[in-house]
Amino acid sequence: MAQVLEFKLPDLGEGLTEAEIVRWLVQVGDVVAIDQPVVEVETAKAMVEVPCPYGGVVTARYGEEGTELPVGSPLLTVAVGAAASGGAGFGTPASGSAGSGAADPALSGLASSGLDAPAAVGAASGARASGDEDEGSGNVLVGYGTQAPPARRRRVRPPAPAPASVPVSPPAQAAGAGGDPGRPSDGPVAVISPLVRRLARENGLDLRALAGSGPEGLITRADVEHAVRAGASVSAPAVARPERSPAAAPAPAAPRASGTAVPRAGTRIPLKGVRGAVADKLSRSRREIPDATCWVDADATELMHARVAMNGAGGPKISLIALLARICTAALARFPELNSTVDMEAREVVRLDEVHLGFAAQTERGLVVPVVKGAHGRNAESLSAEFARLTEAARTGTLTPADLTGGTFTLNNYGVFGVDGSTPIINHPEAAMLGVGRIVPKPWVHEGELAVRQVVQLSLTFDHRVCDGGTAGGFLRYVADCVEQPAVLLRTL
Known part of the structure; x- marks a missing residue:
């Protein structure tokens, strides 16, 4: 059996x-x-x-x-x-x-339970959307195969009793003139997920004005979305779902209470998954971190020559981003203030012993920041191999949560987009980010004469709580010196 x-x-x-x-x-x-x-x-x-x-x-x-x-x-x-x-x-x-x-x-x-049952049980999954993979240029610009979004997205949640402190009447109980008698006049309203509460808040809807269609009167995402589409007033006692009253339509002349959001025309793209996580993290970083940015132009000609010499000697190829990462770890050893985080509850700056170096990778699913663990203990060859592994995992969409967490400092190679400079947002809860622009031929004074050299703009965005401009400037100047004269790194090897 x-x-x-x-x-x-x-x-x-x-x-x-x-x-x-x-x-x-x-x-x-x-x-x-x-x-x-x-x-x-x-x-x-x-x-x-x-x-x-x-x-x-x-x-x-x-x-x-x-x-x-x-x-x-x-x-x-x-x-x-x-x-x-x-x-x-x-x-x-x-x-x-x-x-x-x-x-x-x-x-x-x-x-x-009254929740949506899986309509696909026992059926073929149907045609799946497919897309073409697209590889971006540079070391860290990677792409994902695109997928057409499903026509309809639903939430399926197991039945759960309403919290004891929030008694909710089922929708079968008719609300009188004073509103739903089963719903309290104050305190939180039971919803099927926190996303529903946030969706209502963003659209200025009062959840007490909605009649939930979920188990035991729980308010679902569909209830809120229908209320937004119908342009319901927050003062209305209930919002009827279309399947319950097919012929019902919102009153065209109904006054709209102040604070109620008017739905605007346009394409709505949910902030969810990687895109939603990026939005939340960047918003938090901008709210909490008082950042500042300094930058400098550097002659990268000798660094490019050094890389050519390394790769011409045989063995695994050394990537440019690996050399920049090696320079970063050497600079962080001299200026450990920038490899730290801020604990505001304890009002302490926590200097971290290890360097876990993140690098920004733009994908079709959004910005991801894979992390090279233990970067301070790796040489250029080891760093090249790890960057290659993580970049391939990002390209194929197989990065694990462990690959994307634990970073202490970020290297942002935005030069792959063809731009010279940027003032990026720090990857919370880190304290700094080094930005690298494109390396292009420019007129440059070299050994007292005007020459065409390979020039790059370097920028450092840092948390002003962990250090002042002197420390940040010293870090950036050391990085620029190593780019211009790679032999400077011999001091720390």
């Missing part, structure tokens, strides 16, 4: 609480092996493949591609045991039909 086991979205680490299904790797009826990847998900940190701990026949999948699931939600069910090897007795639906999943207790429990 086979046993049906439920596999839930595991904890992906780094404090991540949810993930979006990007691509299913198995179909209902497929035989899977233990630890075989079954789904590709995108978190706020990276795109990862999730392996299944069970071996057997897939009997149900939870969520379509594009669906967001919280950690701990069901992903799929697998029949294991004697009958599972051939898939007999599991009633796999015919191709193209959506199975009800009634024989699966996990699925029937989800359906009875």
